[in-house]
Amino acid sequence: MNIKKLLFISLLFILLAGCSSTKKAKFDDYIFQTKKDKNSYITSYDKSLKLWGIAYTEENLKTSYGTAHIVMAGPKNGKDLVLLHGMDASSTMWYPNIKALAKTYRVYAIDFLMEPGKSTITSNPLSSEEIVIWYNEIFNHYKLKNFDIIGASRGGWIATLLATQKSNSIDKVVLLSPAQTFKFIDKVGKTTSALMLKLFPSEKKFGKTLKAFATHPENISPVYRRQFYLANKYAKSNSSLLKMQPFSDDELKSISNPVLVLIGDNDVINSSESLERAQKYVPKSKTKIIKDAGHFLTIDQPKIVNDAIMDFLK
Numbered sequence: 001m002n003i004k005k006l007l008f009i010s011l012l013f014i015l016l017a018g019c020s021s022t023k024k025a026k027f028d029d030y031i032f033q034t035k036k037d038k039n040s041y042i043t044s045y046d047k048s049l050k051l052w053g054i055a056y057t058e059e060n061l062k063t064s065y066g067t068a069h070i071v072m073a074g075p076k077n078g079k080d081l082v083l084l085h086g087m088d089a090s091s092t093m094w095y096p097n098i099k100a101l102a103k104t105y106r107v108y109a110i111d112f113l114m115e116p117g118k119s120t121i122t123s124n125p126l127s128s129e130e131i132v133i134w135y136n137e138i139f140n141h142y143k144l145k146n147f148d149i150i151g152a153s154r155g156g157w158i159a160t161l162l163a164t165q166k167s168n169s170i171d172k173v174v175l176l177s178p179a180q181t182f183k184f185i186d187k188v189g190k191t192t193s194a195l196m197l198k199l200f201p202s203e204k205k206f207g208k209t210l211k212a213f214a215t216h217p218e219n220i221s222p223v224y225r226r227q228f229y230l231a232n233k234y235a236k237s238n239s240s241l242l243k244m245q246p247f248s249d250d251e252l253k254s255i256s257n258p259v260l261v262l263i264g265d266n267d268v269i270n271s272s273e274s275l276e277r278a279q280k281y282v283p284k285s286k287t288k289i290i291k292d293a294g295h296f297l298t299i300d301q302p303k304i305v306n307d308a309i310m311d312f313l314k
Contacts, residue, residue, distance in 0.1 A: 031116060037234040041116055044227040048092035051221055054102055060118070063137045065126060069118035070138065071109040074102035080147035081105035081313075082139075084155030087179070088231040090117040092224060093152070096302035100310060105148070110138060112155070116231035128243060131158065132165055145169045148313055152176040152298065153269065157244050163255045164247065173259045174309050176297050177267050180244040182252075182274040201233040214296040215266050252281035259285045260312040264293030264300060286312065 032038040049056070049071065056073040071091045074081075081101060085093045091109035094101075101107055111117030113134060114125060126134060135158070139147070148171050151159030156178025163173050175181065206229045210217040220228075261278045263270040275287040288308060293300035 031114070031121065031235050033234070041227070041230045041234055042118065044223075044230050045090060045092060045118065048090075048095070048221075048224045048227040051092065051095035051223060052098045053095070054099055058118070061138060061141055063134055064123075065130065065134050066113055066122040067120045068113065068134070068138050069111040069120075070142075071111075072107060073098060073109075074105050074107045076106055078104050078106040080142075080144045081107050082144070082147055082149040083107060083109040084149065084151040084158050085109070085112065085117075086153030086155055088116055088235060089152070089228065090115070090231065092227060093298065095221065095224065096219075096298050097306055097309075100306040101150075105313075108138075108142065108144070110135070112158070116235040128161060132162060135162060139169060146171045148172045148174070150174040150176065150309065151178060153179045153295065154244070157181045160247060160255070163257050163259070164251045166254075170257055172313055173255075173257045174312060175259065175261045176305070177263045177270050177295050178261070178274075179269050180246055182261075182270070182277040183246050185269055201229075203229065206232060210296075212268055213294055214299050215264065215292055215294045216300045217296075219299050219302075220296075249281050252277070253283065255282050255284075257284065258312075260308070261285060261287045262290055262297055262305060262308060263287075264290050264295060264297055266292075266294045269295050 032041065049058075052073065054073055056071055059070050059072065061068040061070060069091075083091065083094055083101075085091055091111050094109055098107065098109075111119040113119045113121045146169060149159050149162070151157070151174070153176070156175040157180055159173055159175060160178060160181050162168055163170055179185070207217075209232075210220065210225075214220070259278070259282050261275060261282075263274060272289070275289070278285045278287055290297055290301050290304055290308075293304075297305050
């Protein structure tokens with residue numbers, strides 16, 4: 001590991017240690033410090049969800065570790081498709097993709113329990129094993145079998161984690177610039193803006209972060225931009241990020257599902273090395289570089305990404 005990456009991880013550790021809640025969570029204070037903060041965020045979330053522009057329903061499901069919030073759309077007789085969002089992005093992030101996906105698929109967008117969203121944790125931070133248990137409780141509740149799954153960034157890491165389990169009900173897997181999945185963060189220097197944003201949140205730092213992670217930040221809806229900013233402003237970071245290690249060769253070899261990996265040519269999280277490792281170790285992998293795109297693939301090139309996903313899933 002080079003010096004830059006070592007310094008980055010050290011900074012990340014200091015940041016997370018300083019921001020994490022050490023007491024048992026109550027009122028979701030593992031995520032938000034005050035009720036006012038959370039209410040402000042949820043109001044913004046609801047406005048962003050309307051960007052989907054299609055009919056949807058929201059449900060809350062009691063689980064062993066808290067309440068899971070699921071947003072559903074698409075025909076009930078369509079093939080089931082699970083969506084796992086990126087860090088701090090919530091299920092509203094799928095607004096550039098949902099119309100294309102929900103035409104034929106029954107979509108289940110799940111807010112991750114340890115990030116800003118409408119899912120609420122009532123336990124201590126979850127281990128990788130507990131994350132698997134939590135998602136399987138949701139899958140079992142909705143009787144999801146042979147379903148497809150799409151994960152973006154951190155959601156891609158979680159989708160990979162689920163696919164490495166010997167007994168899973170997943171059919172095809174799509175990974176959109178999965179974070180810490182095939183390798184550590186590629187361009188460490190350019191990602192420090194995200195850490196500084198967590199330490200000292202401001203609109204100016206947020207703008208710099210968007211420019212680092214997207215080639216076309218101007219494509220981001222002002223409504224969603226506001227929600228994403230509030231997620232970074234109010235929400236506490238958590239030590240679970242330190243557990244997101246790239247998967248071993250054997251773990252990747254154990255994935256029997258067809259897997260599509262997409263990254264942008266200007267991605268700060270992944271590079272062609274990620275795709276090379278996917279090609280080498282994931283038996284049924286297909287990879288593609290999306291031109292003129294950064295880490296936020298669904299924002300930078302929504303049509304190209306939607307077409308690539310649909311072609312693969314079909």
